Amino acid sequence: MNLINKKVTHKRFGMGSIVKHNDSVIEINFASENKKFVYPDVFGKHLKLHDKMVANSLEKIIQKREAERQEEEWKKEEEKKLQQKNLELRLEHEKLMKNHKLHPESQMVFWCDAEEENSSFSEWKVFSGVIKSGNNQGKPNKPIRLHQNSAVLLTAVDAGMPEKDRRILGVYMVNEDFIGKLSEDGYIPAHSTYRLQLTEQESDQMHFWKYYVNEKYPNKMTWNTGKYRYFENLWMAQILLDIVSLKSDPTERELAQQFFEHFCKMNQIMDQDLPKPNGALMRI
Structure with a gap:
């Protein structure tokens, strides 16, 4: 103007x-x-x-x-x-x-469907699902026990196979600063370093029920509902130690060993005192 x-x-x-x-x-x-x-x-x-x-x-x-x-x-x-x-x-x-105080059962085992068997490893995260009922129906589940000491075990059962044949696909520590109780979107992201995917041959040798047991029903191997369940820190350490022994490639074996040592340190586990696996499969 x-x-x-x-x-x-x-x-x-x-x-x-x-x-x-x-x-x-x-x-x-x-x-x-x-x-x-x-x-x-x-x-x-x-x-x-x-x-x-x-x-x-x-x-x-x-x-x-x-x-x-x-x-x-x-x-x-x-x-x-x-x-x-x-x-x-x-x-x-x-x-x-x-x-943070260590919870003795702060590990998660996740049930992967066919699509998640691929996406879990390409994206290195899983979704905890949504709440089915109550005031918070439809909202994402909060994996409240997961903390920086937690690992997520990825498992699947092949179509037509019984639950006892559930096999381990891979495992990862949660992201370095992840806190389950603060999670809003239900996604559980992987640590930048500590993540392992098993080959099909390795997976066939890693049966989940070798490590996991429901002490109330020690001879039962059932997974009725839900995408995940929590389990003991010691069991995850047993799984990681067996993965180390499975790995033949020197680089992968070294990463698995570092993963195992990091996990034991975060969960205050003395690896020399680690008991042998005694899951439901071992009690048949």
Whole structure:
């Protein structure tokens, strides 16, 4: 908008004429001297244009700028609130990490269907499923026992085979900063390093029920409902140790050994005191 030579009246300096202006400063020639003001802020309270048509156009510009300013302030306030919320979540996360007490059954075994047998390894995460009933029906399950010491065991049963033939497909530690009770989307991501996938030949030698047993029904091998169940830390250590012995490739064997040692350290397990597997299959 060109305001050069437009007549104005200032509350203090009286009548004048605009001689210069840009997007932020306006200069006005009054009877005694030239004065510079912040543009367009000076209009309204302190300065008035004589030309009503131009004044109306300028008012629209001022209103637009004010709306943009308020929008910017609102964004800054929202950003501030978000930063505060993230800070509170981070502090809560650090507190939970620091004060975590080991649960003796903080490992998860997951039942993979045919599609998940591929996606679990390509994406290195599993979905814990949704709540079936109650006030939270439809919301993702929270794997509340899982913490930085937890591993997820991936298993499957081939079509037409009995449950006792459930085999282990692979295993991974949860992501380094994962806390199950804080999970909102139900996904359980893998650790960046500690993750193992078994070959088909290796999987055929790793029977899940060799390690797992329901002490109430020690001779039963059944999995009725649900995508996952928790099990003992010691059993996971037994599984990892047997995977180490299965691996023939030196690189894979070294990774499996590092995985096993890391797991034992995180779960305060002395590997030399590890008992032999005594799952339901071993009790037949």
